[in-house]
Amino acid sequence: MSTDNLITAEELAKQIKMAAEGIKKKPGLMKSTAGYMELVHKYVDRIVTAKEKGKWVATHGTQQPLEIYEAMDVVGLFIEFWGVISDVVKLEAVPEALSISASTGTPGEVCSFFRNMDGLMHAGKWPHTDFLLYATSSCDNVKAYHTLGRRYGIPSFGLERPYYPYTPQAMEHWKNEHKRLIAFLEEKTGKKLDYDRLKETVRLSYRLTELVLEIDKLVAHVPSPMSAECFGGVLVAMRLLPGTQDAVDYLTSLRDELQERVDNGIAAVKNERFRVMWSCFTPFWDPSLLGYMQQKYGAVSVCEVLARWRGEAKWMLDPDDPLGNLAYKTQNSPGNCQYSSSIDWAGQVVDQARQYKADAAIFNNNWGCKQASGLGPLVRDELMRQCNVPSLNLNCDVIDSTFTSRAEVEAQLDGFFEMIEASKAYKERRNLK
């Protein structure tokens, strides 16, 4: 079994640093692209240097109160991000990790983000991890955290999220789960949580939410000022680094640049023909796909369901109760509608299609994702029924480049945009004859 293409955290950090430097010299990109890459580099570097700085590393899933980690010197390593960044730096790395996972007997039908971790842990190439932390909000694959923890001797803790999150008993339970997480971390690190520090990380996190909402409004502008190269920036800041000054600084500069572009009439493309919303992002094995769509079809990506708050997102209920605020936030966080019914998810997509004036939606039917495979058609039907917005379901594996070819995706996109352009709904929306 080859391990030649697997990439270590140190190598990743090095490559991203070089990419961040290179991007500064590349003409025609949004200024914030460099900041985005620097933020990604900081994230990886934090993981690489955690030990020497006396910090701990927690590999984790979605719906985690990262503000608690931050206040306790625990560096987060989001499992999905690791698959994505490995793809970006070395395309061969993920398929190789997946084949190692398969060699252990893990079936290829479970989520590839988790199989990637499985393969890398088996090969001893997963970054050093002190704990595995997870919650039920995401999907059935969270079972892997305890399973792999048992296998490799890494302690794990799971937050159990209620299905109906807003009943009094559910809110109390969820807040208690956060307390149990703190107790777990205190026991493992031997360090007490400093609540003043937590208040500060929560404050920064709330500032981040406010910035995201400001950015959302700017991105919704027609034509949209957000170009493909910065599309993922919000997601990285809000889902990987809440509670940090770095994330706040980055989104502040991104917000300012977008405002400037709107004020000066600068759009992502000169002729914006289609406004596209995504669910579960683009196939990560080819990050240039967004730029390709922008250039070839004038299709601008305006929304990613997993990176957009619902409603006003006022989760700071009481500045003196950081835990209560966080519990409320982690219930509401973008992407958590995955845990609720498909109808709820569809409702969110419809709201966003209206808010961002979308012409089209693209959903990844990510091979190992049982959330997506069961809800794609329902969301498609609801989106058509409510807003006449057609959807394309891309059958792919979002991090495994060997599953679907780029040519196949391009062919599907060709047909999709042609179909939209010829549709009555599109012509009416755009006042075309």
Place this chain on the structure above:
Amino acid sequence: MNTPFKALDEMNRLTSPFPESVAVKDWKKAGRKVIGWYNPYVPEEIIHAAGMLPFEVTGDNEPVQMQGAERYIFSNSCSKIRTCWQLQLDGKYKFLDGLVSSSMCDQDKRLYSLWEYYNKLPYLDLIYAPRKRDEEAVKLYLADLEDFRDRLSLSQLRRIPDRDLADSIQTYNRGRELMKQLYELRKRDHPPVTGAEAVEVSKAAARLPRERFNELMEQLLDEIQRTGREIKKAMRLMIIGGDLHNTNQIANLETLDVVVVADEMDIGIRRAWGQVDTTLPPMEALARYYVLGRPVDKHNWISDGRLEFIGEMAEQYKVDGIVSEDVRFCTYNGWDRFDLKKQMDKRGIPILVLDVEYGENWSGQMKLRVEAFLEMLQNQAKAPTGKSPKK
């Protein structure tokens, strides 16, 4: 040739045709309602106490062509879910007055949403299903069960009283006790029933009014005692993994020189294990039983207990080997596979993993793999240092 049991024949008659069976038609004729459920965190006792028939929504003894369902759920999802939806599309579940599920599994939740969106039944409900087994989980599950009881009561314009719940608990406990007795008999060197028959019994438990099922179980146990029937086969197997409602598949497996003596399926052993504590208030007792009282299942995050339970059962039932029927796209089974193999290796219990589609028929390929497995078991048993479990 073993003489068929009259009680089992009667169970089969009452549960046929599938799913709108003789029993369902009789029930509906009396103006009573049927509530479908399809995962094991839905306490049937509450539906029963509301005067309705809890009926497990499943496939049955034949695979279903699922092209229609795949317009609603992509083919990279569990085939059990697609089968159930296809049967709904085919009008087979028209007799349902309601449906209850839980948040136990992503795909179950998605199936529930399809019903909610495309075929709204008069009563629809979804209950929280805990992934942990601790007091916190019991507390939250109990609160959600109380809400479920309120909603179901409201739909009937009649509060489900504690005394009716207590009666239902007794009825279901009796059913579990009788099924457990049948499992105990299967520990014999020559068990009285085949694996296929035992699964037919479990299926009937979730398809018949429980009082009638209990009567037939008593008859069955009595017949077993009277006839002294014995199944004499060379090897004993255990089946684990996804739910297997296609008993033809097990019957075909048992045409070889093997008998299935135990299982680890939600529709099998978990339906028979444990008792709801009748000394506690009924709702609390139900919450405790459904969270803590049954063997750990594959849906629990922490599956250590599941792996131990499989090993212990395999030893208690003196099996020669385990066949794991892993329904494709089941995330839970997928993550247990590696450690399960390791743990069974430690116990000296060989395991064969079959990747199957739900409801799949016995095929030449399956036969070939099982035969090779049995041959390996035989060779192991013959070898002086064979790793067969101690008997």
